[in-house]
Amino acid sequence: MRTLSSWGRLSALPHQVVGLADPGQVADIIGVQKPGVAFGNGRSYGDVCLNPNGVLWHTAGLDHFIQFDAHTGRLVCGAGALLRDIQRVMVPQGWILPVTPGTQLITVGGAIANDVHGKNHHVLGSFGDHVQRIRLIRTDGQMIECGPQQQAGWFAATVGGMGLTGVIVEAEIQLRKIAGPWLETETLPYENLDDFFKLADDSEAGWEHTVSWIDCLSNKGRGLFMRANPTDIGTRPEPKGRKLTMPLVPPVSLVNPLSLKPFNTLYYNLKKSQTGSTISHYEGFSYPLDNILEWNRMYGPKGFFQYQSVIPREVGLAAVQATLGEIAKSGQGSFLAVLKTFGDRQPVGMMSFPQPGVTLALDFPNNGAKTLKLFERMDAIVREAGGRIYPAKDARMPRELFEQGYPRLNDFLTFRDPGISSGLSRRLMGS
Amino acid sequence: MQNKQKIVIIGATSAMAEQCARLWVQGGKAVELVLVGRNAGRIEPIASDLRVRSPQSDIQVLESEFLQAAAIQATADSIAAAGPVDVVLIAHGSLPEQADCQNDLAACHGALVVNGVSPVLFAEAFAQHMSKAGNGTLVLIGSVAGDRGRKSNYVYGSAKGLVTRYAQGLQHRFAGTGVKVVLVKPGPTDTPMTAHLKSGGAKLADVADVAQQIVDAVGRGQAVAYVPGKWRVIMMVIRHLPTFVFNKLNI
Numbered sequence: 113m114r115t116l117s118s119w120g121r122l123s124a125l126p127h128q129v130v131g132l133a134d135p136g137q138v139a140d141i142i143g144v145q146k147p148g149v150a151f152g153n154g155r156s157y158g159d160v161c162l163n164p165n166g167v168l169w170h171t172a173g174l175d176h177f178i179q180f181d182a183h184t185g186r187l188v189c190g191a192g193a194l195l196r197d198i199q200r201v202m203v204p205q206g207w208i209l210p211v212t213p214g215t216q217l218i219t220v221g222g223a224i225a226n227d228v229h230g231k232n233h234h235v236l237g238s239f240g241d242h243v244q245r246i247r248l249i250r251t252d253g254q255m256i257e258c259g260p261q262q263q264a265g266w267f268a269a270t271v272g273g274m275g276l277t278g279v280i281v282e283a284e285i286q287l288r289k290i291a292g293p294w295l296e297t298e299t300l301p302y303e304n305l306d307d308f309f310k311l312a313d314d315s316e317a318g319w320e321h322t323v324s325w326i327d328c329l330s331n332k333g334r335g336l337f338m339r340a341n342p343t344d345i346g347t348r349p350e351p352k353g354r355k356l357t358m359p360l361v362p363p364v365s366l367v368n369p370l371s372l373k374p375f376n377t378l379y380y381n382l383k384k385s386q387t388g389s390t391i392s393h394y395e396g397f398s399y400p401l402d403n404i405l406e407w408n409r410m411y412g413p414k415g416f417f418q419y420q421s422v423i424p425r426e427v428g429l430a431a432v433q434a435t436l437g438e439i440a441k442s443g444q445g446s447f448l449a450v451l452k453t454f455g456d457r458q459p460v461g462m463m464s465f466p467q468p469g470v471t472l473a474l475d476f477p478n479n480g481a482k483t484l485k486l487f488e489r490m491d492a493i494v495r496e497a498g499g500r501i502y503p504a505k506d507a508r509m510p511r512e513l514f515e516q517g518y519p520r521l522n523d524f525l526t527f528r529d530p531g532i533s534s535g536l537s538r539r540l541m542g543s
Numbered sequence: 544m545q546n547k548q549k550i551v552i553i554g555a556t557s558a559m560a561e562q563c564a565r566l567w568v569q570g571g572k573a574v575e576l577v578l579v580g581r582n583a584g585r586i587e588p589i590a591s592d593l594r595v596r597s598p599q600s601d602i603q604v605l606e607s608e609f610l611q612a613a614a615i616q617a618t619a620d621s622i623a624a625a626g627p628v629d630v631v632l633i634a635h636g637s638l639p640e641q642a643d644c645q646n647d648l649a650a651c652h653g654a655l656v657v658n659g660v661s662p663v664l665f666a667e668a669f670a671q672h673m674s675k676a677g678n679g680t681l682v683l684i685g686s687v688a689g690d691r692g693r694k695s696n697y698v699y700g701s702a703k704g705l706v707t708r709y710a711q712g713l714q715h716r717f718a719g720t721g722v723k724v725v726l727v728k729p730g731p732t733d734t735p736m737t738a739h740l741k742s743g744g745a746k747l748a749d750v751a752d753v754a755q756q757i758v759d760a761v762g763r764g765q766a767v768a769y770v771p772g773k774w775r776v777i778m779m780v781i782r783h784l785p786t787f788v789f790n791k792l793n794i
């Protein structure tokens with residue numbers, strides 16, 4: 113048994129970690145060592161990738177590239193391959209992953225199981241939109257090959273299926289042709305939420321990546337809007353990988369009411385004076401935190417929550433406004449706060465998180481009951497607005513809100529593998 | 544016109560060796576890699592992976608017998624016949640249960656052969672060719688366990704000690720020539736070999752980091768490389784502990 117945490121570091125409980133390395137042996141291992149759940153790179157924030165006091169199937173060893181077709185851009189690889197490694201191998205060959213989240217230190221299996229989204233959702237959807245085939249192994253030994261046109265029910269259940277339909281051993285992904293690693297980027301300040309929505313709407317047609325940092329302590333919702341497009345500017349020297357590590361867990365969270373307000377104000381005003389357009393390397397623009405290893409330690413020994421919801425567009429402005437009001441009232445919150453619109457498209461997965469609307473993602477240091485109380489007030493807003501919460505980030509949503517947010521849940525449950533169980537599945541689905 | 548660097552890996556399915564191979568093909572370089580193992584089926588996925596990483600490289604798979612002198616000689620000769628070899632990494636090894644070695648001479652014998660005799664024979668076979676060419680880098684993976692015999696793994700440790708002393712002799716033989724001999728001494732590293740130690744809570748080095756240090760040491764032609772580097776100091780202390788202190792340690 114080894115103690116293990118997910119990214120939020122809210123718990124550190126013993127797990128029996130079983131490594132998967134040879135695809136040919138996966139069926140035998142998970143058929144015996146169960147119930148368990150797959151663990152990719154643990155970049156989920158809550159308990160979706162944990163199974164306290166039980167088995168975790170660690171997929172890091174399933175990291176082989178299997179085949180790449182340089183004409184079609186189809187890549188076949190093991191589910192444990194990191195998105196970072198795919199990009200570092202493929203970008204120099206002129207191909208890139210169409211969709212990646214805000215960190216590339218995640219596995220292909222994790223990207224599929226949470227159907228992750230990136231800054232270009234309005235153009236390219238979520239990760240599952242680009243998966244052509246999945247090889248799934250169930251704990252009863254059954255192997256299922258599924259894709260958008262093949263065993264489509266299994267595919268829709270497995271994309272966004274939180275690892276609960278089986279273990280993905282390999283996947284075929286359609287990559288996207290690019291001219292080079294560079295992006296043309298713009299940063300624009302906004303004073304309030306109205307301006308944010310105007311910028312988002314104006315940028316949708318002409319900009320592939322859009323995202324914004326929001327000052328979650330400002331009542332009006334000021335922030336910085338960032339947008340980017342791939343650009344062909346030939347070769348130039350690439351930034352040197354400089355890595356910093358958060359050396360230890362500070363005894364208290366470094367993110368606290370004393371530090372946060374002045375920091376946000378400083379950041380906003382600094383960036384406001386530096387707006388305009390620049391050329392950025394895709395790694396720096398898309399994964400700004402990946403060079404600070406273990407930054408999650410800054411929240412101290414009690415860990416932190418992330419709260420990410422999506423709210424339908426019609427009520428988006430009012431709901432975000434109300435949420436900011438609650439946060440300001442509570443005096444909690446953190447620097448890491450992201451506001452972004454999703455495109456008007458349905459995801460392929462039954463349980464995928466993205467839906468048309470606006471998504472707000474906020475980190476909160478864990479201050480116990482006080483933080484959970486705030487979440488209840490934020491839940492009420494999501495509930496009333498007909499929104500939903502992202503399971504990949506969640507460690508505490510009420511079951512009833514989960515059921516309301518994911519209307520295809522009952523359909524999904526028929527695809528579950530009875531030999532798979534996670535902290536989240538027990539909390540939100542009863543087993 | 545064939546100017547690709549030619550690298551041979553003996554024991555190509557070793558996790559450490561595989562990570563080294565990934566580094567060697569990284570960054571758009573074109574190399575010629577010969578992956579040698581006892582089972583071609585297990586090497587193929589590694590070769591396919593490397594071909595995706597580096598379409599411009601030439602990756603070959605070769606099955607060989609590992610324990611018989613004649614077979615080892617034939618493998619080395621066939622590789623060298625195809626063209627001069629720049630680097631040979633000899634990586635195979637197997638960590639036995641010490642208790643098994645004490646209770647069963649066959650297990651003891653097996654461990655000594657696979658960790659000691661076999662790597663030395665491979666190195667000797669390639670040394671013949673490199674000596675003729677006057678050029679090349681021979682890389683052997685020993686272990687910190689070869690630095691001082693300990694009750695918990697002295698059979699494995701003595702085989703690694705053989706590799707250490709052998710590498711020293713080879714360095715003496717090739718001093719002042721174009722042939723370099725690199726002895727790598729890893730500390731406990733996270734690979735399939737140590738999977739059972741991990742559940743016991745052992746602290747293991749990341750295999751990709753270790754591989755990076757191996758590749759750097761090979762590039763420099765460094766005679767002895769402890770990886771990670773801190774083991775150089777730790778082993779210096781352990782080697783110099785007086786016997787009366789050492790014998791009280793439960794290691």
Ligand SMILES: Cc1cc2nc3c(=O)[nH]c(=O)nc-3n(C[C@H](O)[C@H](O)[C@H](O)COP(=O)(O)OP(=O)(O)OC[C@H]3O[C@@H](n4cnc5c(N)ncnc54)[C@H](O)[C@@H]3O)c2cc1C
Pocket residue numbers: 119149150151152153154155156157160161171191192212213214215217218219220221222223225226227228229230273274275276278279280281401504505
């Ligand atoms: C800094 C940061 C930024 C982020 N930004 C975004 C973002 O912009 N958008 C977004 O969508 N997410 C984002 N995330 C969340 C992250 O992308 C997801 O949680 C992702 O699923 C993590 O992948 P992982 O490989 O670490 O998997 P884990 O977290 O280990 O597991 C995630 C889920 O995948 C399942 N799983 C893993 N491998 C397999 C497999 N082989 N077969 C079956 N199931 C499997 C697990 O069981 C679990 O349910 C971010 C996270 C961080 C830390």
Ligand SMILES: NC(=O)c1ccc[n+]([C@@H]2O[C@H](COP(=O)([O-])OP(=O)(O)OC[C@H]3O[C@@H](n4cnc5c(N)ncnc54)[C@H](OP(=O)(O)O)[C@@H]3O)[C@@H](O)[C@H]2O)c1
Pocket residue numbers: 554555556557558559560580581582585609634635636637638657684685686687728729730731732733734735736737
């Ligand atoms: N990991 C550590 O902590 C550590 C520490 C110090 C030194 N080392 C040394 O580092 C080297 C690489 O080890 P690793 O950690 O990468 O181990 P690994 O991943 O377990 O690989 C072991 C390799 O040895 C081969 N092998 C084992 N028994 C064999 C036999 N009887 N005949 C032929 N080949 C055999 C295996 O081939 P198959 O795939 O065919 O089985 C495999 O290629 C070894 O020399 C090891 O002793 C390791």
